[in-house]
Amino acid sequence: MNSKELLCVCTDARHMSALSPAEMQGWTILTVPTLSAAAHALRERRYLVGLLVDVVGPPHLMGEVELFLNHHRDVSWIAVVEPGLVQLPAYRDLVARHMADYHTRPVDSERLAFTLGHAYGHAMLCDAALPVAAPPTRLTGTSPAIERLRAQIHKVAGVNAPVLIWGESGSGKEVAAQAIHEASPRAAGAFVPINCGAIPANLIQSELFGHQRGAFTGATKDKAGLIETAAGGTVFLDEIADLPKDLQSNLLRFLQEKTIYRIGSTRSISVDVRIIAASHVKLQDAVAEGAFREDLYYRLNVLPLTVPPLRERKSDLPRLADELFNSFLRETGGRVKGFSNCAMDAMMRHEWPGNVRELLNRIRYAMVMADGAVITAADLGLLPDGSDQLGQALDRSREKAERTALLTSLERCGRNVSQAARSLGVSRTTIYRLMEKHAISR
Ligand SMILES: Nc1ncnc2c1ncn2[C@@H]1O[C@H](COP(=O)(O)OP(=O)(O)OP(=O)(O)O)[C@@H](O)[C@H]1O
Ligand SMILES: [Mg+2]
Numbered sequence: 555m556n557s558k559e560l561l562c563v564c565t566d567a568r569h570m571s572a573l574s575p576a577e578m579q580g581w582t583i584l585t586v587p588t589l590s591a592a593a594h595a596l597r598e599r600r601y602l603v604g605l606l607v608d609v610v611g612p613p614h615l616m617g618e619v620e621l622f623l624n625h626h627r628d629v630s631w632i633a634v635v636e637p638g639l640v641q642l643p644a645y646r647d648l649v650a651r652h653m654a655d656y657h658t659r660p661v662d663s664e665r666l667a668f669t670l671g672h673a674y675g676h677a678m679l680c681d682a683a684l685p686v687a688a689p690p691t692r693l694t695g696t697s698p699a700i701e702r703l704r705a706q707i708h709k710v711a712g713v714n715a716p717v718l719i720w721g722e723s724g725s726g727k728e729v730a731a732q733a734i735h736e737a738s739p740r741a742a743g744a745f746v747p748i749n750c751g752a753i754p755a756n757l758i759q760s761e762l763f764g765h766q767r768g769a770f771t772g773a774t775k776d777k778a779g780l781i782e783t784a785a786g787g788t789v790f791l792d793e794i795a796d797l798p799k800d801l802q803s804n805l806l807r808f809l810q811e812k813t814i815y816r817i818g819s820t821r822s823i824s825v826d827v828r829i830i831a832a833s834h835v836k837l838q839d840a841v842a843e844g845a846f847r848e849d850l851y852y853r854l855n856v857l858p859l860t861v862p863p864l865r866e867r868k869s870d871l872p873r874l875a876d877e878l879f880n881s882f883l884r885e886t887g888g889r890v891k892g893f894s895n896c897a898m899d900a901m902m903r904h905e906w907p908g909n910v911r912e913l914l915n916r917i918r919y920a921m922v923m924a925d926g927a928v929i930t931a932a933d934l935g936l937l938p939d940g941s942d943q944l945g946q947a948l949d950r951s952r953e954k955a956e957r958t959a960l961l962t963s964l965e966r967c968g969r970n971v972s973q974a975a976r977s978l979g980v981s982r983t984t985i986y987r988l989m990e991k992h993a994i995s996r
Contacts, residue, residue: 769818
């Protein structure tokens with residue numbers, strides 16, 4: 555039988571007696587002395603249940619404990635604390651927000667073992683109910699813009715010619731490229747994404763085309779490039795505008811001849827791959843600036859596709875948001891249950907300059923940081939509904955109060971500007987400016 559795993563953080567080894575060996579049979583226990591050791595252990599392995607013995611005690615550690623617990627919400631934590639501590643609001647709050655349960659000293663080992671077993675069983679149950687964490691790789695959405703894209707993807711998938719995808723950052727260019735590959739006769743082959751902007755210029759040639767042993771210092775053996783490893787499949791060249799000019803020539807030659815040369819070799823190798831390229835800058839502009847070869851542009855731009863920005867397919871947003879939310883549930887422990895209506899309204903109003911990637915980042919952040927059971931507009935870093943109107947209403951009443959104060963003061967001073975300025979504690983220039991602003995004649 556698999557044993558239950560427990561991560562125990564115990565700053566003082568003498569207090570480990572809280573766990574009686576007899577009661578803890580069937581458990582494998584890893585005991586660590588510090589929170590950083592616990593964080594390390596949690597990076598290595600997944601624990602469903604954790605025990606904090608006296609860690610929640612020292613006041614100077616409160617911030618550190620809170621930070622640690624915020625990062626590890628997917629563990630069911632049980633705390634062992636001194637009895638007086640839970641009377642203090644700050645400790646009570648910490649325990650209430652982050653602990654599945656707590657025990658005060660003196661510890662009843664039998665009861666503690668029961669609590670740990672119960673927490674473990676419950677965590678297993680929740681874990682099985684949560685979907686596996688992975689952001690969606692499929693093109694979600696039924697908006698006219700996405701349906702149009704889907705139809706285009708379907709058409710270009712059957713053809714072997716290069717595809718050039720344009721779309722704003724984070725709009726889903728890679729998802730679209732993957733969808734083309736999966737709908738193509740090459741689906742059984744590899745889909746190899748290469749971000750031309752992320753690989754250092756001096757490495758990119760060897761990464762793409764491979765090298766022969768001895769071609770340069772450090773080339774100790776022959777190495778196939780990414781294009782070769784994608785044989786039978788698709789190479790996705792993301793951020794193609796970042797490809798250095800000399801490599802643009804190499805790529806052009808590959809597109810024309812379907813053969814590559816590894817660095818240091820004169821032997822041509824024929825490779826059967828389809829090229830899909832993507833860019834968030836308009837390649838025509840790069841061509842006009844002389845940064846991108848025109849002949850390569852025409853070679854790549856055989857089948858152009860545009861991925862629409864998220865703001866042009868807002869009707870897809872609720873479904874996308876739900877999918878992204880579900881994909882992070884396991885990571886965040888299923889503590890947050892969904893979006894508030896306000897949060898959903900705020901998402902529908904936002905313009906999403908960073909597109910789906912921005913949506914993904916905001917949701918992931920909100921799921922970790924939300925205090926309540928549902929995500930609010932503030933958790934997403936968006937303005938709640940009505941805040942604009944509230945701001946405008948405040949501005950209006952401020953203007954009204956300003957006009958009334960000015961008029962009253964001028965009346966009292968017999969329209970003497972110097973006296974009115976003194977009585978209001980402002981300069982004469984300010985009074986003249988305000989009179990002009992509020993259309994008050996002298
Ligand atoms: N229609 C969609 N349905 C589901 N998920 C999507 C969709 N579009 C994008 N995503 C998700 O959004 C994220 C960004 O998508 P992707 O990497 O394809 O965008 P990109 O345009 O290549 O972005 P970048 O410009 O940052 O390279 C990914 O995690 C992807 O899974
Ligand atoms: Mg991309």
